[in-house]
Amino acid sequence: MTSLGHEPNEHWSFDDSVSNCFEDMLERSIPKYLAMRESVSDVGRFFMRHNSVVVDLGCSHGDTIAGLLPYAKGNARFIGYENSTPMLEYAVERFKHDANVAIFKHDLSTGLRFGGGMNLITSVLTLQFLSPIVRELIVEQAYSSLSAGGALIVVEKVVGDTYNINKMMTDRYHLMKEENGYSKAEIKAKSESLKFTMNPYSAAQNEHMLRRVGFKVDCFWRWMNFAAWVAVK
Secondary structure, three states, X not given: OOOOOOOOOOOOOOXXXXXXXXXXXXXXXXXXXXXXXXXXXXXXXHHOOOOOEEEEEOOOOOHHHHHHHHHOOOOOEEEEEEOOHHXXXXXXXXXXXXXXXXXXEOOHHHOOOOOOOEEEEEEEOXXXXXXXXXXXXXXXXXXXXXXXXXXXEEEEEOEOOOHHHHHHHHHHHHHHHHHOXXXXXXXXXXXXXXXXXXXXXXXXXXXXXXXXOOOEEEEEEEEOOEEEEEXXX
């Protein structure tokens, strides 16, 4: 279903109206979206061992898991955590015939609730919707849950280091969305709605957060105000 004409709530939420047009919304709203998805899979596959345990935080419709499934070795297990009921229901239905995939309802604002031994944890456009205190906690808990040599992959929208840099990247981003069919009114409405629920860090802040707990970090994908990092324990 097309996302053109979608009218967000005053405070953004991942409700039925968003879930119903989610894939189209991502492709129109995330720059170089397919390249980002491919990059996450290409990097993530290197950390998948025999009988790996892979966890996706905020799995939405399960696209990250679907991109990694072809690289499963042995009896690999994939776990997705999602708090939005419409997103959860979609993911459960999508993977209902795959015994190695389990999707659970979980509010990440309460922290992570799994033990150690994870090989790969992914967080694609998720941390930015959590409070700074919670996302710092999530990163700490992810580090503790990973096996030595395991990795956390993080994809986030970022803000520029200065007002002028941020404005340049935001203006270019909005132009891209216009080129993908959204009207100026739609772009403004979504931006206003997201103000109440999304609080992105700068690239430097994200890297500092990851390094502070002990991760070795590198950026493997970026376009303007979106970036992806691999953080290795």
